[in-house]
Amino acid sequence: MSLFFKKTKPWNEYLEQSRTTNISHVGDRVKDRLAFMGINQDTMNHVKDAAKILLPYKTEIVDQFYGSITSVDHLQQMIVNHSSLERLRKTMEKYLEQLLHAEVDQEYVATRIIIGQVHSRIHLTAEHFISAHHLLIQIMTSILMEKLHANPNRMMQNVLAIQKLAAFDQQLIVEVYMEETFKSFLIGISEMLDQFTELDTTKHLIIGMDKQIEESHSVTAATEEISASIQEVADHAIQVAERTDEAVLSAEHSKQVINSALLDIQQVGGVYDKVLERVNQLNQEIKQTQGVVKIIREIADQTNLLALNASIEAARAGEHGKGFSVVASEVRKLAEHTKDQIAQITSNMDSLQRVSEYVTQQISETGNLVDQSVKDAHYADSALQTIVSTMQKINHSTSQIAAMTEEQTSSVMDIANRNSIIFDLSKQSQDIAKQTAIIIFDLSKQMDKYRNTFFTINVKLNYKDIIRVAKTDHLLWKWKIYNMLLGLEKIDPNQAASYKTCRLGTWYYGNLPTQVKDHPVYKKLEEPHKAVHHFAVQAVESYEKGNFIEAQQAFEQLQEASQDVITLLSQLESTL
Structure with missing residues (x-):
């Protein structure tokens, strides 16, 4: 029964006072942590002693642990999203075995670093990890206290040893978690800044707005010219419409004149018919007169013959026939005279007949011309009617054109008004683009300022991380020059020239291992980097x-050199 009354040593005797450790095969940083927490080989021995009690309860410990974890919806969802409960159980069993095996070496430290990196990657918060890890410690200490309550000194030693080593694990895992988280933030912000440096749309937008404003001016001038041209067309259309009205009236008057002339021509045709009839009657009279003249000629010939016979008979009568001879001579003279007159009349009648025939022919031809004129007059009347109708249609169309041009003038003016609105909006958009450029640049500077705060804390960066950060710093230089050209930044030329003091230069000319400095890509990097600053x-x-x-x-030459730098850095990053 005396065992139940065993007492422990004073509490402060269980605490390590020397703050040293005899654990080797770990780095100086880890040894400092172990020493500060009073973890030495004795601690490891007490952990191994506790393992004899705890390992048989390994399954129960894991069950109890994940029973509590899965009761939290958020943690349960993380398990579903990133792993499975079965896999996590096996991982936890291995962790317990390694913890209780109590061999703190490089492998032990490396596994804790991996745990911290994984928790950072899946975004398990430090709060949840610490709570869960304390839960694990509570389960183990509860078992130890139950099983070793009869031996208080051993219980104290084992519980404290488990707590110390678990606290070391917790501190190391959280430290790595914080470093990885800060580093992920740093890399994330750096990548965001990389994206910012590719935002050359503001310049294009401002230039585009300038061109749009210029085009808007051109459209305004063009609409004014079009409006003036349309108005001129409208004026001409109105004049054409008015003149077309006059032409229609003139054509209708001409139609009336043609119709009147047609009637006159038709009357002339009737007169020509009557004249032709009279001329034909004249020809008949001439023919009858020629018959009478012929009879008179025959009578004259007979008279002349009788006068000749009378003269012969008078000559035979001698003195007695002298008187008769005189009469016969007079009769002969009368007959000769009559014959001469007949010849004259015959000649005149022939001339009259020829004239009559010519007149008849001319009247006939004139009649044909009159008939043709009548036909042409009818055609002219029909054609003029068509012309009048067409001109009336043209007049109607011209009136419509005039109305349409007025509507077009109104539309063009509406376009001009809308273009004026577009011009105002373009100016506003240009101002907004400039303000957006300022906001984006200010935001990038604030992000870079926030990013630089990560370098003030103890974040361990490997060579790849440093290259990524150097990439961002390099791109930020290009980004500053870009915004300087937009009038948003002022840069000291001396600062721009310092290719050795920028972060990339500091890294490049710093203390690097031989494997980096002897790398062929590293050697190619110096010249394009100098060119960027130049x-x-x-x-x-x-x-x-x-x-x-x-x-x-x-700046364009800077961009080409910058692209070479980024390409080389990416190649170097992928090979290290």
Whole structure:
């Protein structure tokens, strides 16, 4: 029964006072942690002693642990999203075995580092990890206290040893978790800044707005010209419509004149018919007169013959026939005279007949012309009617054109008004683009300032991490020059020239292992990095002198050199 009354030593005797450790095969940083927490080989021996009690309860410990964990919805969901309960149980069993095996070496430390990295990657908060880890310690200490309550001194030693080693694990895991988390934040912010440096849309947007404003001016001028042209067309259309009305009235009057002339021509045709009839009657009279003249000629010939016979008979009568001879002579003279007159009349009648025939022919031809004129007059009347109708349609269309041009003028003016609104909106958009550029640049500077705070804390960066950070710093230089060209940043040319003091230069010319400095990609990096700063200085100096074109050209050369730097850094990162 005396065992139940055993007492423990004073509490402070169980605490390590020397703050040293005799555990080797770990780095100086880990040894400092072990020493501070009073963990030495004796502690490891007490853990091994506790393992004899705890290992048989390994399954119960894991069951109790995950029974509590899975009761929390958030933690249960994390298990589902990133692993499985069965896999985690096996991992926890291995962790307990390694913890209770109590061999703190490089492998032991490496496993704790992996745990911290995994917890950071799956975003398990330090709060939940510490709570869960304390739960594990509570379960183990509860078992030890139950099983060793009869031996208080051993119980104290084993419980304290388990707590010390578990606390060391917890501190190491949380430290790695915080480092990895801070590093992920640093890399994440660096990547975000990398994306910012690729945002060249603000410049394009501002330039685009400038062009849009110029085009808006051009559209305004064009609409004014179009409006004036349309108005001129409308005026001409109105004049054409008015003149077309006059032409229609003139054509209708001409139609009336043609119709009147047609009637006159038709009357002339009737007169020609009557004249032709009279001329034909004249021809008949001439023919009858010619018959009478023929009879008179025959009578004259007979008279002349009788006068000749009378003269012969008078000559035979001698003195007695002288008187008769005189009469016969007079009769003969009368007959000759009559014959001469007949010949004259015959000649005149022939001329009259020829004239009559010519007149008849001319009247006939004139009649044909009159008939043709009548036909042409009818055709002209029909054609003129068509012309009048067409001109009336043209007049209607011209009136419509005039109305449409007025509508078009209104539409063009509406376009001009809307273009004026577009112009105002373009100016506003340009201002917004400039304000957006300022906001983005200010945000990038704030993010870079926040990013730089990570370098003030104890975040361990490997070579790949340093290269990633150097990439971002390098791209930020290009980003500053870009915003300088937008008028948003001022840069000291001397600062731009310092290729050895920038973060990439500091790393490049710093203490690097031989495997890095002897790498062929590393050796290629110096010249394009120098070129970046060289062109940066050119861009800054040209910009300060107002030579914006030269500044832009230097910036474009900077971009080419920068791309070479980024490519080489990426190659170096992938090979280390």
